[in-house]
Amino acid sequence: MSEGRLLSGADGRDKTLLIVDDDAPFRNRLARAMEARGFRCELAGSVAEGLVAASERPPSYAVLDLRLDDGSGLEVVEALREVRPDTRVVMLTGYGNIATAVAAVKAGAVDYLAKPTDADAIEAALLAREGGMPPPPEHPMSADRVRWEHIQRVYEQCDRNVSETARRLNMHRRTLQRILAKRAPRETAG
Numbered sequence: 001m002s003e004g005r006l007l008s009g010a011d012g013r014d015k016t017l018l019i020v021d022d023d024a025p026f027r028n029r030l031a032r033a034m035e036a037r038g039f040r041c042e043l044a045g046s047v048a049e050g051l052v053a054a055s056e057r058p059p060s061y062a063v064l065d066l067r068l069d070d071g072s073g074l075e076v077v078e079a080l081r082e083v084r085p086d087t088r089v090v091m092l093t094g095y096g097n098i099a100t101a102v103a104a105v106k107a108g109a110v111d112y113l114a115k116p117t118d119a120d121a122i123e124a125a126l127l128a129r130e131g132g133m134p135p136p137p138e139h140p141m142s143a144d145r146v147r148w149e150h151i152q153r154v155y156e157q158c159d160r161n162v163s164e165t166a167r168r169l170n171m172h173r174r175t176l177q178r179i180l181a182k183r184a185p186r187e188t189a190g
Contacts, residue, residue, distance in 0.1 A: 015039045016059040020050035020076055021092065022068045030063065033119035047071040051079050058084035061126045066093035066100055077107040090125045092117065114141065144185040151179055
């Protein structure tokens with residue numbers, strides 16, 4: 001691949017990409033996939049590393065995990081906005097919900113994707129025209145899977161306390177126990 005292709009996209013923007021995610025295997029796979037699409041990637045495994053990269057080498061694009069071991073990816077969004085306001089940011093999280101999506105967009109993210117996602121969806125979100133939405137995913141999570149993910153998230157936020165989780169979800173404790181005992185709903189392959 002030529003250096004010219006790596007450094008400039010169709011819109012004239014350099015194709016530098018900061019990936020901040022504490023899941024090293026995912027981060028490395030995503031970097032390889034995005035490099036194959038012409039991006040020059042810099043990787044960070046924490047908010048602290050992301051803040052250093054954002055301030056020293058502000059990228060044109062960023063893919064940030066919302067929940068990291070040492071804080072929130074929103075901190076990196078704010079830092080990027082200060083040094084390079086035109087950075088196109090996509091937030092990723094395993095715990096999708098409306099409140100965090102709104103917070104990510106208010107902080108400056110152009111899109112918000114729930115894990116698991118793939119490089120095609122991330123690239124589409126990063127390169128979507130300004131103000132436009134990327135195309136819908138080929139295989140979105142089913143409603144059952146979204147419900148299961150939400151219950152798991154609240155359960156974790158309640159320190160795995162079934163009674164507190166049931167109260168917050170306005171759900172009977174035994175119903176919640178049955179749901180928690182089951183595996184995640186399987187995703188259908190279109």
